[in-house]
Each structure stands twice: as structure tokens, then as C-alpha cells.
Amino acid sequence: MRFQAVKNKALMSLFLAGALVVPSSSAWARGAANAAAPAASALPAAPVPAAAPESQSLETLRIEQPKLGKFGKVKLVEEMPSRRKWIALSVAVHAAAAFDAYTTRQAIGRGAVEADPMMRPFANSPAIYVAIQVAPVLMDFAARRMQRSHNVFVRRMWWLPQSGGTAMYFFSGVHNLGVAGRP
Numbered sequence: 001m002r003f004q005a006v007k008n009k010a011l012m013s014l015f016l017a018g019a020l021v022v023p024s025s026s027a028w029a030r031g032a033a034n035a036a037a038p039a040a041s042a043l044p045a046a047p048v049p050a051a052a053p054e055s056q057s058l059e060t061l062r063i064e065q066p067k068l069g070k071f072g073k074v075k076l077v078e079e080m081p082s083r084r085k086w087i088a089l090s091v092a093v094h095a096a097a098a099f100d101a102y103t104t105r106q107a108i109g110r111g112a113v114e115a116d117p118m119m120r121p122f123a124n125s126p127a128i129y130v131a132i133q134v135a136p137v138l139m140d141f142a143a144r145r146m147q148r149s150h151n152v153f154v155r156r157m158w159w160l161p162q163s164g165g166t167a168m169y170f171f172s173g174v175h176n177l178g179v180a181g182r183p
Helices: 003-035 083-109 134-147 152-156 160-180
Strands: none
Touching: 083 134, 083 160, 134 152, 134 160
């Protein structure tokens, strides 16, 4: 069941339980208000039970269904982007980032200098493989959030962060291969 449906059923159950409790508690409140009256002669010697409210079975209670707004719309499976496509693009961007890290290490081993100031501290150590994976994880997160967006345009463009990152890392890796081959 969807969360909204479970929430609606829970609220209806609480409403029904409250409706069954309220008549007896309001009779108690009336009795308490009468007991607080200053006229001592009007007070009974013992509490008087309130008249029993007419019981109504749960089958005859009718609760109006809540009107669902924008968030109550059902999305068809065909409208939702595929998780497999997201995973494929995720693998591609992480592989391209690893390729870029590998070729960067090769180029630095042949005398090149890392131009990216954020990656420069990691360029001379194997930590570059971990450090370079931070941006692809953020791209994966952004793409997954875009897939679930309520904005149709954003939902249709979910693939851009991962595809752009893959192209950028692949281009950087190929550039590093060219730099590594120079004397």
C-alpha cells in the first residue's frame, strides 16, 4: 500500500475512535460543569449517569473521502524512468571517473602536473581513486531525485547529470592519455 493510503486509513481510524469516545466525554464535561455550580442545594448526593447516546454501528457511519490534490495523482509505470537505466548510467559515470583517475596517475608518473586544484592533493597517491568518486555519487543522487520530481520537465531530464559526468570524465581521461604520451 502507498504511504498516503495507509495514512488516510490511520486518520480515519483515529477519527472513528474519537467519535465513539467524544459523546461520553462530553456528558462527563456537562456533569463536571454542573458540579462546579455554586448552588449547593442543586447538587445531587451521588453522580447521576448521563443518558446513553444512541449507538450507531460502524457500518452506517459514512466518512467523506478526502479530496486528493496534486500529490494524489497516480503515475503510470510507463511515465516513470527505469531504475535499470539509472543503474547503467551510474556504472558508466563511475567507470569513466576511475578511467580518468587511472590516466591522471599515468600522466603524473610521466611528469605531467594535475591542473584541477581540488584533485591536486590526491594526484600523487592512490587516494585519487576514492576522491574522484565523490562527484559521481552526487550526480547519482541528483539524477535519482530528478526521476522522482513532480515537475515534468525535470523528471524527463533526469539522465543529464550522469550522462554529462560520463562525457566529462571520459574526455578528461582521453586528454590525460595524450598528455602522458608527450615527452
